[in-house]
Amino acid sequence: MSAPVPLPMDAPELTRQLEAFLHEEITKAGFSRAVVGVSGGLDSAVVLLLAARALGPENVLALRMPHRDSSPESLAHADLVIEKAGCPAETLEVTAPVEAAREVLGIEDPLRRGNLAARVRMIFLYDRAMARRALVVGTSNKTELLLGYSTRWGDGAYDLDPVGDLYKCQVRQLGEHLGVPREVLGKPPSADLWPGQTDEAELGFTYDDADRLLWLVVDRRVPPAEAIEQLGLERDLGRTILERMRRTQFKRALPLVCKVQARTIGIDFRYPRDWGL
Amino acid sequence: MKVALVQDTPRLGDVATNLEKTVELLEEAAHRGADLALLPELFLTGYRLGDLVPEVALRLDRPGPEIERLAAVSRRIPFAVGLVEESSHHLYYNVAAWFEGGELRHVHRKCYLPTYGMFREGMDFARGDRIRTFPTPFGRAGLLICEDAWHPSAATLLALEGATLVFVLSASPLRGLGVGRHNLSIDTWVQLLTTLARFHGFPVCYVNRTGFEDGLGFGGGSFATDAAGNLLASARDIDPELLLVDVPVDRTRDMRFAYPLLRDERPELVHRELGRILGRTEETP
Numbered sequence: 001m002s003a004p005v006p007l008p009m010d011a012p013e014l015t016r017q018l019e020a021f022l023h024e025e026i027t028k029a030g031f032s033r034a035v036v037g038v039s040g041g042l043d044s045a046v047v048l049l050l051a052a053r054a055l056g057p058e059n060v061l062a063l064r065m066p067h068r069d070s071s072p073e074s075l076a077h078a079d080l081v082i083e084k085a086g087c088p089a090e091t092l093e094v095t096a097p098v099e100a101a102r103e104v105l106g107i108e109d110p111l112r113r114g115n116l117a118a119r120v121r122m123i124f125l126y127d128r129a130m131a132r133r134a135l136v137v138g139t140s141n142k143t144e145l146l147l148g149y150s151t152r153w154g155d156g157a158y159d160l161d162p163v164g165d166l167y168k169c170q171v172r173q174l175g176e177h178l179g180v181p182r183e184v185l186g187k188p189p190s191a192d193l194w195p196g197q198t199d200e201a202e203l204g205f206t207y208d209d210a211d212r213l214l215w216l217v218v219d220r221r222v223p224p225a226e227a228i229e230q231l232g233l234e235r236d237l238g239r240t241i242l243e244r245m246r247r248t249q250f251k252r253a254l255p256l257v258c259k260v261q262a263r264t265i266g267i268d269f270r271y272p273r274d275w276g277l
Numbered sequence: 278m279k280v281a282l283v284q285d286t287p288r289l290g291d292v293a294t295n296l297e298k299t300v301e302l303l304e305e306a307a308h309r310g311a312d313l314a315l316l317p318e319l320f321l322t323g324y325r326l327g328d329l330v331p332e333v334a335l336r337l338d339r340p341g342p343e344i345e346r347l348a349a350v351s352r353r354i355p356f357a358v359g360l361v362e363e364s365s366h367h368l369y370y371n372v373a374a375w376f377e378g379g380e381l382r383h384v385h386r387k388c389y390l391p392t393y394g395m396f397r398e399g400m401d402f403a404r405g406d407r408i409r410t411f412p413t414p415f416g417r418a419g420l421l422i423c424e425d426a427w428h429p430s431a432a433t434l435l436a437l438e439g440a441t442l443v444f445v446l447s448a449s450p451l452r453g454l455g456v457g458r459h460n461l462s463i464d465t466w467v468q469l470l471t472t473l474a475r476f477h478g479f480p481v482c483y484v485n486r487t488g489f490e491d492g493l494g495f496g497g498g499s500f501a502t503d504a505a506g507n508l509l510a511s512a513r514d515i516d517p518e519l520l521l522v523d524v525p526v527d528r529t530r531d532m533r534f535a536y537p538l539l540r541d542e543r544p545e546l547v548h549r550e551l552g553r554i555l556g557r558t559e560e561t562p
Contacts, residue, residue, distance in 0.1 A: 160492075
């Protein structure tokens, strides 16, 4: 249908860079350990393997946080990944807190329930991070981030993210290099929000299309109309993807602060995050 | 001339720690037999400074203990290092300082401050306005800082000013997904500086820092060329390294006879044409 767009990478070189990033940013902040939520999907598999290489598997806690409606396959895949990484793992059921909160809030909508589950997992991750003096390593890829396809303060909450500048197809390439189990590499991406859910069905387009369009527009600075045409995408589909990126810009920014004084956080209090590190 | 390319990671905003590290690395370079050493851009302060600039700046007109310490080490080995200068007018400059024989001998203030994309130097620093050379035991040298080298006129001015050696101090972030040794930074630098060396018939020694600041990874990959633009040796990317390179300074003489580009340079022509171009006002539509 459309011309292939090269998204070239040198996986071994890139792995060295991402490992160095994790190791340095975590250790210089005074930590030596990390916590990663492992879903059984590709992104968390890649992140867990990278973190295990960067910090040593014994320093990375893999957290499995199933809900009773999670697919049993996800849990099995998470086990494969954890075994491959050689990290200690803990399984914490989120069903009870999610269902309790759901009742209090009167939630039926599956999307709201999905958000609730994502936020309960965030609470669990940060508790384990606090208990172990560890940082939470996130697993959002660039496609997801640009599409705003995540729960605010849920799976979108973490301290640092080694795959946030990699499109989904690039995460897959990296996963192949890192030896992510084939079962995980090959399955359709899913947030596992409800049984049988797939990202692509929910989004209404494929990651391949989104990756290539976003790569051209964001990384190559090709004007949108030209990029859509170059890829042979249906115009409405292309516009839907790009409109989604625009609409979700707030998810990629910290909350707004109203400037009323001379130096305002987020505006002109210009200190680096790695201040004195 | 045995050059030590000191590729390492400073701590952001912590001059005292970086000063200790600088002295240690210089002692190691001297111990390993280097004739001179080059340390990266802003090595004494770290790169992504923002509002930290005034806190890490050093006065060069009335040197404090940090500058005196550096000067003292230069009795053992001459070297260049990047730091933030606060001028007597309280302007801040991203500078490369050359220390030799126990004193600060030359200061280059970065002339081209990248302020686009991930770079914000124009918000943090004042622009330098001088491109000058200085004597070293191995011939006249010129210093450039990172983006300076992307303006070929800077290298040409150095050549016309008598430079037979050029040192480039850099803090260049990695891009390019590892491809071709990260071809948006390291490979690009090799292409750029081997070409500048060849155009001007001087060897170029390039030192780039390592480490991460706020997610930016500085790529290392420091290297040196000879006067013909041949790559002599390069350090690895990503990790710190102290690379010793033997740079044959006498090749400059051979190159400039075989390819008398500098002899045939026409500064008066450039000057005349520049004068005309500068006199032209841009027309508004």
